[in-house]
Amino acid sequence: MGHWSVRAMTLVLAGLTLVFPRVLRAPAAWYGLALLISIRIIADWPVPDNHIYLLAYWCLALALALGARDADRVLMRSSCLLIGFAFLMAFVWKAALSPDYLDGRFFQVTLITDPRFENATKLLGGLTAQQLDQSRQHLQPLPEGAELLDDSEFDEPQAFKRLASVSTWGLLIVEGLIAFVFLVPLRGRGVALRHIFLLLFCVVTYAFAPVAGFGWLLLTMGVALCEPGHRWLRSGYVAAWCLVLLYDEVPWSWLMVKWLAKA
Amino acid sequence: MADGQEKEISIRDRKSPTANGGTLRIWLPAILLMVVAITQVLLSKTAELSPWKGGGFGMFATTDGTAFRRVRIFVEAAGRSEELEIAPSQEFSAARAQLFPSDRMLGGLARAVAGREERYGRPVQIVRIEVWRTEFSPVSLDATERPLRVFDWHVDQALHISRQ
Numbered sequence: 001m002g003h004w005s006v007r008a009m010t011l012v013l014a015g016l017t018l019v020f021p022r023v024l025r026a027p028a029a030w031y032g033l034a035l036l037i038s039i040r041i042i043a044d045w046p047v048p049d050n051h052i053y054l055l056a057y058w059c060l061a062l063a064l065a066l067g068a069r070d071a072d073r074v075l076m077r078s079s080c081l082l083i084g085f086a087f088l089m090a091f092v093w094k095a096a097l098s099p100d101y102l103d104g105r106f107f108q109v110t111l112i113t114d115p116r117f118e119n120a121t122k123l124l125g126g127l128t129a130q131q132l133d134q135s136r137q138h139l140q141p142l143p144e145g146a147e148l149l150d151d152s153e154f155d156e157p158q159a160f161k162r163l164a165s166v167s168t169w170g171l172l173i174v175e176g177l178i179a180f181v182f183l184v185p186l187r188g189r190g191v192a193l194r195h196i197f198l199l200l201f202c203v204v205t206y207a208f209a210p211v212a213g214f215g216w217l218l219l220t221m222g223v224a225l226c227e228p229g230h231r232w233l234r235s236g237y238v239a240a241w242c243l244v245l246l247y248d249e250v251p252w253s254w255l256m257v258k259w260l261a262k263a
Numbered sequence: 264m265a266d267g268q269e270k271e272i273s274i275r276d277r278k279s280p281t282a283n284g285g286t287l288r289i290w291l292p293a294i295l296l297m298v299v300a301i302t303q304v305l306l307s308k309t310a311e312l313s314p315w316k317g318g319g320f321g322m323f324a325t326t327d328g329t330a331f332r333r334v335r336i337f338v339e340a341a342g343r344s345e346e347l348e349i350a351p352s353q354e355f356s357a358a359r360a361q362l363f364p365s366d367r368m369l370g371g372l373a374r375a376v377a378g379r380e381e382r383y384g385r386p387v388q389i390v391r392i393e394v395w396r397t398e399f400s401p402v403s404l405d406a407t408e409r410p411l412r413v414f415d416w417h418v419d420q421a422l423h424i425s426r427q
Contacts, residue, residue, distance in 0.1 A: 045317075045359075047359060047362065049316070053296070060291070078292055078293070081292070081293035085293050086296065089296075090322075093324040094323075097307075097308075100325055106324065109326050109399055141407055142407070209323065
C-alpha cells in the first residue's frame, strides 16, 4: 500500500539500515522511516491497518531513543508505553465502546463468516462443513421486509458456543492484563509478567488471527524490553517470531482438520 | 550486536533516562498514539468511521468492519437509472468511502464515477452513493442491513446532497 514513491523510499531506507550499521544507529534514518510511514497513513487514510500506525510510532521511538544518552533505557520505557497504551485501547474498545463484543456476537459471527477462521471453527467449534454453510446462509441479511420460506433456527453446537465464549472473554482478559502490566510500574520479578503475557498473547493469537505483521512488530518491541544479559528471553522472542512466521506459511489448522477427518 | 558493544552502550554514561530530554523522548510516541486513538474513537462515534481503522486499535472488537459494510453506486440520467459495479480503478476510493463515509470521501468517489461514465460516453446527471452496514441481533444473530449514508452528486451543478 501507499504511493510507489513512498514504498520505494521506505524499502531503500530500510535496506540501508540492514546493510550499514551506521545508518541503523542514525536517528535520522528512523525519523525518515517514521515520516515515510506517516505519509503513507495520511495518503491512504483510513485504509491502513492499526499496526501500521504502531510501526510509525515505533520508528519514532527508535529515532528518539538513539538520540538519547541511554538509548537502551529510553527505548525500553518507550516500548513499554506503546504496548501498554495500544492494548489499553484494544481493551477499551472491546469492554466499553463496542456494542457487539461482550455478548459474544463478534466472535459468533466472525468464526462463521470469516474464511480465515474456517478450519479453526471446524477443529475447535465442532461445526461440519454443512453446518458452517447453513450458518453462513442464516447470517446473510435479507432485503427489507423479506422473510425466509424456511426459517430454520440458528442452533450452534455447544462446542461452538464455548469457542465463541472462550475467545470473547479470553482475548478481553489477556489484553486487559497486558495493558495493566505494561502501564503499571513493576519491579523485580513482576517485570517477568510483561514478557509472559506478551509472548503468550502472540503465540496463541497469531495461530488464529491472520495478522502476522502485528505479531512480528509486538515481538520486536518485546525484544527491546530485554535486559542485555537476558539471552534466553531474547531467544524466546526470536523463537516466537519464527513461530508466527510458520503460522503464516503453514496451514496448520487445515492440516489438523484433514488429519482428524481421516482418523 | 556483539557483547562488547552491548556493555559499552549499557554501562557508558548510565544517567537517568529522563536526562537529555528523556521524558519527552520516552513519552512522545505514546502521546501521539493516544491522541490519534482518541480522535479515532470520536470519529467512530460521530462520523461513522469503522472502528477497525483509524489507529484506535478497535479491530477484532466489533462486526462493523470492511466485511459488513458495502458501497452501492447508482447513476441517473435522462433515460437511464442503473446500479454500477465498482470499477477496479475505483476500488480504493470505494474502500475509503466504505470505511469513512464523509462528504469528502463520497464526493471523491462520485466524481471518479462520473468521470469514468463520461469517458465511456455514457450520460450521467446524478451519481448516488449508498453505504450500507450489516448488523446482527443479539442471541438469534438475525442479520439486517441499514444505510449509513446516502449521497447524491449532481454532476452539472457540482452539487451534493447527503442524507444519513
